[in-house]
Amino acid sequence: xxxxxxxxxxxxxxxxxxxxxxxxxxxxxxxxxxxxxxxxxxxxxxxxxxxxxxxxxxxxxxxxxxxxxxxxxxxxxxxxxxxxxxxxxxxxxxxxxxxxxxxxxxxxxxxxxxxxxxxxxxxxxxxxxxxxxxxxxxxxxxxxxxxxxxxxxxxxxxxxxxxxxxxxxxxxxxxxxxxxxxxxxxxxxxxxxxxxxxxxxxxxxxxxxxxxxxxxxxxxxxxxxxxxxxxxxxxxxxxxxxxxxxxxxxxxxxxxxxxxxxxxxxxxxxxxxxxxxxxxxxxxxxxxxxxxxxxxxxxxxxxxxxxxxxxxxxxxxxxxxxxxxxxxxxxxxxxxxxxxxxxxxxxxx
Amino acid sequence: xxxxxxxxxxxxxxxxxxxxxxxxxxxxxxxxxxxxxxxxxxxxxxxxxxxxxxxxxxxxxxxxxxxxxxxxxxxxxxxxxxxxxxxxxxxxxxxxxxxxxxxxxxxxxxxxxxxxxxxxxxxxxxxxxxx
Numbered sequence: 411x412x413x414x415x416x417x418x419x420x421x422x423x424x425x426x427x428x429x430x431x432x433x434x435x436x437x438x439x440x441x442x443x444x445x446x447x448x449x450x451x452x453x454x455x456x457x458x459x460x461x462x463x464x465x466x467x468x469x470x471x472x473x474x475x476x477x478x479x480x481x482x483x484x485x486x487x488x489x490x491x492x493x494x495x496x497x498x499x500x501x502x503x504x505x506x507x508x509x510x511x512x513x514x515x516x517x518x519x520x521x522x523x524x525x526x527x528x529x530x531x532x533x534x535x536x537x538x539x540x541x542x543x544x545x546x547x548x549x550x551x552x553x554x555x556x557x558x559x560x561x562x563x564x565x566x567x568x569x570x571x572x573x574x575x576x577x578x579x580x581x582x583x584x585x586x587x588x589x590x591x592x593x594x595x596x597x598x599x600x601x602x603x604x605x606x607x608x609x610x611x612x613x614x615x616x617x618x619x620x621x622x623x624x625x626x627x628x629x630x631x632x633x634x635x636x637x638x639x640x641x642x643x644x645x646x647x648x649x650x651x652x653x654x655x656x657x658x659x660x661x662x663x664x665x666x667x668x669x670x671x672x673x674x675x676x677x678x679x680x681x682x683x684x685x686x687x688x689x690x691x692x693x694x695x696x697x698x699x700x701x702x703x704x705x706x707x708x709x710x711x712x713x714x715x716x717x718x719x720x721x722x723x724x725x726x727x728x729x730x731x732x733x734x735x736x737x738x739x740x741x742x743x744x745x746x747x748x749x750x751x752x753x754x755x756x757x758x759x
Numbered sequence: 760x761x762x763x764x765x766x767x768x769x770x771x772x773x774x775x776x777x778x779x780x781x782x783x784x785x786x787x788x789x790x791x792x793x794x795x796x797x798x799x800x801x802x803x804x805x806x807x808x809x810x811x812x813x814x815x816x817x818x819x820x821x822x823x824x825x826x827x828x829x830x831x832x833x834x835x836x837x838x839x840x841x842x843x844x845x846x847x848x849x850x851x852x853x854x855x856x857x858x859x860x861x862x863x864x865x866x867x868x869x870x871x872x873x874x875x876x877x878x879x880x881x882x883x884x885x886x887x888x889x890x
Binding site: 606638682 | 790791792793794795796797845847848849850851852853854873874
């Protein structure tokens with residue numbers, strides 16, 4: 411009995427010290443709960459093979475701390491963006507918490523279910539499109555570019571939710587953001603694949619005052635990628651391969667409905683993947699999206715259940731096919747629009 | 760009774776010799792993102808490959824299995840590290856590849872950047888891709 415008690419005590423001390431060490435580097439909290447904020451989201455990354463690391467229970471926090479040491483300014487910027495968003499949403503709601511999730515579960519403070527008038531009105535975003543091509547096919551037409559802008563405007567101003575399961579109809583949102591094509595900048599470059607290390611952005615930097623979109627062949631199985639708010643201004647924007655951009659011309663099914671750009675713009679407006687890039691306990695900081703521990707692909711049937719709730723597979727921030735995604739939530743809307751509030755990361759737009 | 764015992768001993772020693780000559784192993788690697796899937800699995804001499812919409816199962820012969828065994832013996836799995844950058848994963852700039860191998864009675868698991876695989880793993884997968 412005594413032995414068991416001592417063992418239990420030691421285990422508690424170990425767990426406590428582990429948590430204590432892990433949270434040391436997290437910045438000071440104010441009234442807004444930021445305890446769940448993270449940049450690096452999964453539990454078991456960046457360690458060696460399991461053979462060498464059995465029992466390393468605090469590893470995820472070690473990774474976080476290591477990343478903070480390596481790039482504290484990025485973390486601080488992202489932390490500030492997140493904190494501002496939560497404060498803005500909390501102020502508009504009158505409290506720090508969003509509504510409950512459909513199907514149960516809790517969430518962060520980054521946006522809730524009930525529609526809230528944030529006082530920002532319709533937000534207009536001018537768009538600067540680089541078309542960087544190495545062959546004629548990649549030099550997509552103006553019509554194709556306009557078709558993508560049309561999709562963005564439709565997806566961010568959707569008011570008809572009859573195509574969404576009843577369970578989610580109450581949280582579906584009209585984001586009320588408009589996109590206007592301001593400049594199309596065509597650049598020939600013999601590079602056939604640009605990858606995802608921002609090479610294209612180094613060659614053709616982001617344009618201040620616009621949302622910059624680079625349309626170029628990425629390769630490596632990547633359809634498009636983005637940058638969260640708070641990052642380097644010269645690389646701020648989204649990149650999409652030409653065959654997944656727009657709905658007409660050089661497009662490739664089943665990603666020919668312009669939803670790759672909608673998804674990437676979601677990231678650019680501070681949305682995380684709907685499954686939180688981790689397990690059930692990892693959050694996307696939106697309280698009206700259900701918990702999940704994985705992306706969904708293709709066109710999943712309804713209901714698809716993970717983490718004991720129905721996955722919102724039709725959300726633009728999942729990984730389903732273009733034709734099978736059709737909604738943002740009120741919580742996601744609040745997060746995105748908070749960036750345009752005074753002091754927000756995209757206020758200048 | 761005597762002959763029966765001898766027979767049992769002979770069978771068990773043959774079985775033991777056979778197990779020593781053939782190292783058994785299982786390999787599983789899957790990398791997936793929106794619009795891309797790359798899967799390679801090996802178990803019981805059957806190699807399964809699924810690269811986007813193309814899917815095939817191949818029965819490997821003794822020589823091919825030995826070829827893989829030799830490759831595996833050259834890899835020090837203890838020195839390989841996870842290299843996926845979660846921030847890049849969160850904005851779709853990377854594809855996570857989950858690698859798992861059961862080899863020499865040990866299990867190794869790695870979470871890798873599919874477009875930036877460690878050389879030994881890349882070499883192994885390319886080899887399995889080309890059978």
